[in-house]
Amino acid sequence: MSGDAVIEVDGVGVRFGGVHALDGVSLTVERGRTCGVIGPNGAGKTTLFDVVTGLRRPTSGTVRLEGRDVTGAGAVRRSRLGLRRTFQRPQVFGRLTVLDNVLTATEWHGGGGGLAADLVGLPARRRLERERRDRAAAVLDRCGIGDLRDAYAADLPIGQRRMVELARAIADEPSVLLLDEPTSGLDGDQAALFAEVVRGLEATVLLVEHDVGFVMSACERIVVLDLGKVIADGEPARIREDPVVRAAYLG
Numbered sequence: 013m014s015g016d017a018v019i020e021v022d023g024v025g026v027r028f029g030g031v032h033a034l035d036g037v038s039l040t041v042e043r044g045r046t047c048g049v050i051g052p053n054g055a056g057k058t059t060l061f062d063v064v065t066g067l068r069r070p071t072s073g074t075v076r077l078e079g080r081d082v083t084g085a086g087a088v089r090r091s092r093l094g095l096r097r098t099f100q101r102p103q104v105f106g107r108l109t110v111l112d113n114v115l116t117a118t119e120w121h122g123g124g125g126g127l128a129a130d131l132v133g134l135p136a137r138r139r140l141e142r143e144r145r146d147r148a149a150a151v152l153d154r155c156g157i158g159d160l161r162d163a164y165a166a167d168l169p170i171g172q173r174r175m176v177e178l179a180r181a182i183a184d185e186p187s188v189l190l191l192d193e194p195t196s197g198l199d200g201d202q203a204a205l206f207a208e209v210v211r212g213l214e215a216t217v218l219l220v221e222h223d224v225g226f227v228m229s230a231c232e233r234i235v236v237l238d239l240g241k242v243i244a245d246g247e248p249a250r251i252r253e254d255p256v257v258r259a260a261y262l263g
């Protein structure tokens with residue numbers, strides 16, 4: 013196993029009564045790589061995603077992030093290790109503007125010290141706040157929604173809300189990003205832009221997705237699940253040609 017493995021899933025099993033949703037699943041994603049998980053309905057993709065994000069504790073096996081065992085750790089500890097995620101249904105603050113949605117996801121480094129510090133440090137704090145807003149606006153531009161910065165998130169169609177959620181997730185340059193069905197609700201152009209933004213990130217990315225075309229274009233590596241087991245793991249071109257994958261899934 014590589015010394016620069018950022019996400020390590022090792023021998024993970026999850027059982028629901030008699031159903032083995034996951035059975036001895038192992039995968040490693042190295043720093044800066046983008047890995048997509050595909051598989052037919054019921055293959056175990058969502059369960060695997062929940063195990064990595066900390067929503068579900070596996071029945072067996074371990075999960076490591078940045079070399080640390082987080083198998084029993086909740087979502088908060090994983091977030092402190094730099095993990096950000098998006099959801100199948102985009103989670104945004106509907107009553108905030110698009111820009112404020114991103115600002116709430118970025119850390120404010122200029123606070124503290126009370127009123128006296130506020131007065132003495134006012135020009136410096138104003139400058140820091142301006143820079144923070146500029147950075148947030150640049151993230152919006154990158155996600156193709158720069159002109160929507162003053163719109164309320166609730167007023168946007170799902171595709172644009174998904175881009176707002178992506179902007180929030182990448183605003184603080186996360187080290188690990190997990191994307192759950194990122195293209196659902198996106199049109200073709202938005203999906204292409206989404207893939208481009210993801211390719212441009214330095215983060216280590218794991219995504220679960222039904223749209224095989226998107227996975228092939230956005231990911232350097234694909235893991236195929238079927239009935240809770242990994243049936244293939246490799247580069248997109250190899251996965252496309254793999255007879256086992258074609259028989260089980262691609263048809």
Ligand SMILES: Nc1ncnc2c1ncn2[C@@H]1O[C@H](COP(=O)(O)OP(=O)(O)OP(=O)(O)O)[C@@H](O)[C@H]1O
Binds near residue numbers: 033053056060
């Ligand atoms: N909470 C649960 N209780 C019982 N069985 C579950 C539960 N969640 C998932 N399962 C079962 O575990 C298996 C894997 O489900 P999972 O949702 O992870 O698959 P999936 O690949 O995400 O499917 P889909 O593509 O339909 O979302 C399925 O057989 C499913 O019925």
